[in-house]
């Protein structure tokens with residue numbers, strides 16, 4: 557069955573062939589969807605017929621947000637840690653242990669309820685693709701369990717056994733890395749598309765360059781694509797390691813040296829910026845203009861997690877990117893859609909051109925600019941179309 561969507565005041569396609577700017581914007585537009593995919597876009601006046609019609613009454617449509625970095629399998633709450641940070645405490649990843657303890661103690665159904673609830677919360681705010689990491693189990697069984705649950709909600713599942721060194725391995729760090737690269741990876745890989753590591757020598761909880769390299773190479777040998785938590789707390793080795801190994805994405809990029817920017821510009825790794833983290837940890841925002849001006853592909857994601865960024869709102873991240881990191885509204889929307897798709901190597905999402913998945917986000921507004929112009933207002937939602 558085909559559906560004609562009309563009443564679109566502004567349609568953002570991210571289709572570069574339209575030659576209407578990088579967002580491929582069409583005004584007074586229409587779009588036809590068939591079998592879950594876009595089959596036609598154009599001006600409403602020239603729209604073809606279809607089996608059914610949906611009229612959006614003059615609202616804007618953008619590609620559903622692609623949230624390429626989230627940690628949604630967890631139990632517990634760290635509001636007190638957030639409150640302490642707002643009074644001056646620093647974020648160093650140490651609080652992750654609190655969530656690990658709560659997650660290990662939780663039943664499958666408790667974790668599932670939280671996970672599915674967060675995915676629904678995201679969808680209600682316009683996110684149609686989400687990546688979900690493990691990383692709060694940190695035992696062979698718990699990491700596999702978290703990935704099995706993640707696979708219930710998305711194909712973009714990421715093994716993050718190397719999130720932090722759990723307390724019971726604090727004096728045996730190399731032993732823990734061997735566990736991650738061996739039995740834990742073997743148990744997790746069947747449920748994962750990606751492997752990730754928190755590469756941050758500046759944190760006593762995270763991993764140095766050699767340990768991160770070992771984890772990433774083991775993941776690659778197991779057939780997984782690579783992602784890196786890089787340069788969150790310091791201008792450490794994470795970004796350059798990610799580029800050297802051809803990772804799909806280097807995430808955070810809060811502290812960047814000139815050599816990091818040069819490496820990203822010369823390589824294929826997407827720089828995924830997570831401004832919800834800077835907001836919630838009271839940290840300086842990354843120099844996004846420097847990345848964009850160097851030609852680096854930039855993505856925006858929420859990093860939704862109970863510690864450093866407990867937001868599920870891509871619109872909020874877009875507003876932060878515009879206000880705090882000096883992206884234009886168009887650059888921020890592109891990063892939150894096509895940029896996220898690039899970070900996940902998903903050519904079928906993040907755009908609304910013929911052949912793409914029909915993942916539409918509709919805005920209660922006439923233009924995508926309102927996403928940043930009206931911060932905190934729930935304008936975006938995923939559009940449910942007849943099957």
Ligand code: NIG
Pocket residue numbers: 627649651652655754785788833859861862863864865
């Ligand atoms: O991306 N930096 C490492 N991991 C997460 C935070 C997880 C947590 O604090 O629970 C991040 O910021």
Ligand code: FE
Pocket residue numbers: 625627785859861
């Ligand atoms: Fe993260």
